Amino acid sequence: MRVGLLITEFKYKKVCDLCFGADIAARDLGVELVIFPGKGIITDKNFNKDNPYEYQHQAVYDYIYEAGFDGLIVDIERIGKNAQILKKQSFLRQFGKKPILTLTEVDGYEKVEFDKSNTDFEIGFLSIEQILKKITGNTVKSRRQILKDYSADDAISTINRIASLSDFSSKCNYVKDNYDYINKKIIESGFQNLEIFLLENPQVCSLKKGWKVPKHSKRIITIHDGNAEKIDNIKYMDTKNIFDMSEIKGTKIIRNVFRCEEQYGFFIMGFDENIRIGNFDDLLVSIVLSAIRIYFLKKCLVDTEEELLQCQEEIARDGSVLDHIGDEDYLTKLPNRRGFFAKAYDLLKSSFKEGTYAVVAYIDMDSLKNINAIHGHDEGDHAVKRVAEILKEVFSESSVCGRIRGDEFAVIEVTDEEYKAEELRIEMARQNNKLLMENTKYLNHLIYSICEFDYEKSLSLREMLKETDDNLKNMRRMETIG
Known part of the structure; x- marks a missing residue:
């Protein structure tokens, strides 16, 4: 009792x-x-x-x-x-x-x-x-x-x-x-x-x-x-x-x-x-x-050190420091991490106001490391570009979509349609299934989180991205448990 x-x-x-x-x-x-x-x-x-x-x-x-x-x-x-x-x-x-x-x-x-x-x-x-x-x-x-x-x-x-x-x-x-x-x-x-x-x-x-x-x-x-x-x-x-x-x-x-x-x-x-x-x-x-x-x-410090090492590895493999200093990802031609944040802030400043909603998405290429390890980086690059194409199909032209890490993408869209996130989740699920079926050599599997936020004057991009990222981490853990 x-x-x-x-x-x-x-x-x-x-x-x-x-x-x-x-x-x-x-x-x-x-x-x-x-x-x-x-x-x-x-x-x-x-x-x-x-x-x-x-x-x-x-x-x-x-x-x-x-x-x-x-x-x-x-x-x-x-x-x-x-x-x-x-x-x-x-x-x-x-x-x-x-x-x-x-x-x-x-x-x-x-x-x-x-x-x-x-x-x-x-x-x-x-x-x-x-x-x-x-x-x-x-x-x-x-x-x-x-x-x-x-x-x-x-x-x-x-x-x-x-x-x-x-x-x-x-x-x-x-x-x-x-x-x-x-x-x-x-x-x-x-x-x-x-x-x-x-x-x-x-x-x-x-x-x-x-x-x-x-x-x-x-x-x-x-x-x-x-x-x-x-x-x-x-x-x-x-x-x-x-x-x-x-x-x-x-x-x-x-x-x-x-x-x-x-x-x-x-x-x-x-x-x-x-x-x-x-x-x-x-x-x-x-x-x-x-x-x-x-x-x-101290956990954040460890995570930051790991991220820096990952960036160093990417720079060494790409052979182009300019790709990381500039605003564009060399492979997908989408904004890179720096470009994404710059464009995302501009979008919120110009469009996020009373009566609108911000939809934020994180997309993780869960199988990219295995593709690179088993089939080589050329095949991995092809998989990355295919995911970028899918995101352009799912999200509107007014959205900001970027490749923020080697295997991670982020998207932000401002809309006046409430519950737009649910529509995007349904479309992402359809595209994810299509992606899984179109390649017989390997699985190109995506884990994604799409969250919707009502306009609040005090709501920051950092808070929206954090909540969406937390949700993605929970989904990763649930897949691991499952």
Whole structure:
């Protein structure tokens, strides 16, 4: 039985007491309790310009949708403290038909029943008992306990543990072997249960459009009961299964880590006494975030070095530096990377405005390396030119189409037709099948991503290309898994 407890944050004593009561009852009744500290509902009307990315915290609630929760307990009054009643109702409706209990009255939803004399700790007990009754139809009772005092020595110990983690983030190199050091440092700091997950690439989460929970993530740090698990082969897993696959026993807390509007990953940690230090979890998030940021920066450095090496190889093979300095690809006569970006910026500046849509496509010649290796570069060049011809057929003359790497093409088109991307996907699928059939010596296989973007004044070419590229990488990974 899995139950979610949606709260604001642990810096409030009432919230801490509620969670401790729910934790004790859940353990006693055999319930897997997951706590979601999402701070609160942020809207355009209660947006805080001094903290423009505070809305990122509420994205943690989105992990509930597909994660197999049997019921939810929602502290809606605190979560929706600065939101109108319609926003509160909309927030609750997003969870569909899952059994839900709220801690305060909301039209259309059942409330946890308690007396004014009940403490928040006791309300935590009652919440678990009553959500189980709502789920199963059976009345259950947990053994009552008293919330023990938290001494000054306990608080100092917790603060020291956080302080001892202060230098570990700088050790987060983009090499898996270095995780041994990180695991050791976390364990030395007294953290018994912690699992850290990374998204493949940072993902934008905006206040206007929100975000979609990535389908895949990878667990890079695994510490259970004070022991680190050796991860020899870090694999991506379905994000919806993170709670099924978690080995942390008892109550868990899940937190997102982000920088500005980009989500980097998340972590799951065991619930314990540490949360009584008001900003304990925020401090831990900051430390984990800095480590993940360093990881991604070093990953970008490695990727850039690989790209430079690839460019050097292409220049050496082509024998023409001018092709790479100029704006035109020597082989296809399309714009090269430099030419594509120059023309794409000009197109957006002149044509992308209110009422129009930008369609961005990435096309990857997935089999080009095999064609070059088996049939020679002349045959590879022929395959590249054939793909360029197809792109000219699929996309309009007003589009900008370029060969941005040896085996990659990019296209941008501005149109006033909504859903034009879907038409282009259908045509690309038809042309891709035709391409596969027309050569008996080898497969000239394309993987492509075509995304459509509504006009927004703040939307940049970089953001559109990044989202399209991320989508292409997901498609590559899915083909690999398949």
